[in-house]
Amino acid sequence: MKRLSELLGIRPCTLIYLLLISFSLTTFLVAKMGFSGLGLSLMVLFLALIKGQLVGSYFMGLGRVRGIWRWPVFIWLFIPGILIGMAFYLSYP
């Protein structure tokens, strides 16, 4: 991320910000175009989890932390992510 942002000549946090915005727009477009279905739901969920991890690592600064405090946001995304994914998986006959 750091090298890429240097390459683009912007701050790393600005790069993350642009990524977050584009992921959100993607999610919105999926909804707007009236897509639905398991695959798309899971993709949207996965995008959301990635966004969450970006916020955790870069905005909240956990990416620079050693030890257990590196992981709370990841775990928080992972467990509900699995549960939500499972519930949606089961809702498609």
Place this chain on the structure above:
Amino acid sequence: MTADRSVLQSNYPPGDLAIWIFILAELTVFAVFFAAYAFTRLQHVELFNEYQLTLDREAALINTLALITSSYFVVRAVSAIKVDDRRRCVHWLLAAISMGLLFLIVKTFEYVHHYSEGINLSSNTFYMFYLSLTFFHFMHVIMGMVILAAIAVMAARGKYSRQEHTGIESGASYWHMVDLVWLILFPLVYVMR
């Protein structure tokens, strides 16, 4: 997804440890709420799919962008204080607060719209979850803005510096948490079907 190994600096996250304990507790409540939503939907798939379409996704998108932008501004505020630029730090914080305000306004319009249609917590299970989840989050946005306002005032009074800015980092972490929750809430309640 992980940062450069050479910049691993600390055993503790930025800000006060107490705010992190609080953040974790809050996140846990939301996690339970999300899982409850997903599994309840399992029993009422048609109902959830039908009423999800009545939500205003444009408004939700604006709010998502508002919160992400706001979070970004807060990151910039923390960077500013780290180079002792107090004036800029305050400006970024004020910008972040105004984005929070935008969120509140848009969300209030949504609520007014639902209210005018006679929708309330007892209308059906979907609306119960939608209103509960978003309102609980709404309260957190207000709380986060109060915290941001408090640190902005302190920063303007020169309470923070390059050496001592734990207060700003604590408030920033809380605000990012508010953003983080919305990043899951938005696709879950408005989009996934």
Place this chain on the structure above:
Amino acid sequence: MQYQSQAVAKPYFIAAIALFVAQVLFGLIMGLQYVVGDFLFPEIPFNVARMVHTNALIVWLLMAFMGASYYLVPEEAETELYSPALATLMFWVFLVAAALTVAGYLLLSYSTLAEITMNKLLPTMGREFLEQPTITKIGIVIVALAFLFNVGMTILRGRKTVINLVLLLGLTGLAVFFLFAFYNPVNLVLDKYFWWWVVHLWVEGVWELILGAILAFVLVKTTGVDREVIEKWLYVIIAMTLITGIVGTGHHYYWIGTPEYWQWWGSIFSAMEPIPFFMMTVFAFNVVNKRRRDHPNKPAMLWALGTAVMAFLGAGVWGFLHTLSPVNYYTHGSQITAAHGHMAFYGAYVMINITIISYAMPLLRGRNAANSAKSQIWEMWSFWLMTISMVFITLFLTGAGILQAYLQRMGENPQPFMVVQEHISLFYWLREIAGVIFLIGLVVYIASFFVGQNDPEATTAN
């Protein structure tokens, strides 16, 4: 003791312990009535024993809270109490009102008591835990207002610490929510709805703030850890208490005719109520581990840590057991509730009050820091006797409750209430035995105030 006026706390503590004894005695009477139905009938029927048992508990906890406040507020504010005379006067008003009320319960029939106290003018009687005659309730409000005024003026005049402010917030909430005891709508749903505003928002809301403040005070005093560290924890604990506790009221709204969303709100938020208690446990052990000195008053430290653990178990874990609405559907009003009630009240509120009494009493009685070694040993014995027997009371009642819920409400052939009561009588006997041991523990506790009086103070070396 740093301020003369802190001495007004002493009669409050003594009266509290006396009422504690009465509470336990009536508990034992009722415990026996569960298995020997006509024990002491018609002199003390079950409903009267129960009323005395629960009311004595509430009154002694309130008395001890007041004593604790009169002790710690001046010390935190670094000034004398605003009016020691008012505090002493209110003590006697409160004590006489409590004594008259209990005498009324025991000597008169409840309907006669209602009649002669003119309940008709403003009917508030006849509701669980709020059985007190209206006139007693008015007395409680007067005492509470005078107390708040006294404590508030002291805080206003002196140093404003976080501990004092949290305590004041808790005490104010206590007084405000009690006002709902006077609201008695005809509609039974509304009646129950607001009844919980007193009952729930006390014990799962504002009382927790009082508990947090007292615990923080004792830990500041006994460990010498920086106030800033302790205050930060206090902030986080009270924020989480309020977030989970207020909406958590919903776990009482499952089956009383309120809208369906309370099933969700109540389940989710009340399921999180153990979190602040868990934080309190972590907080207490953390602070004790970081202690800067070893305080010679070891029992006070033991009670403080005991509170942190037992409150989490009793209020947190045992509350969680039956708080989710699908579970509560089967366990509502069963012995599980009684199990939770016993350990939560003991672990959170009895123990925090004994903690502050244990810390303050030696000082109020002229010691420099602590009692003699002998007295401390007795007190620590009482800690273990009472705590362990309470664990057993809880476990036996939990066993009874699980069996009760199963036999009476689940399975192929649900059995009638009284038939099931026969089946679980063994648990009731065991509970009664544990109760007797609890009483022995309480006697040892009281004895600890009298043994080793002439011995020198314990030092940190022992």
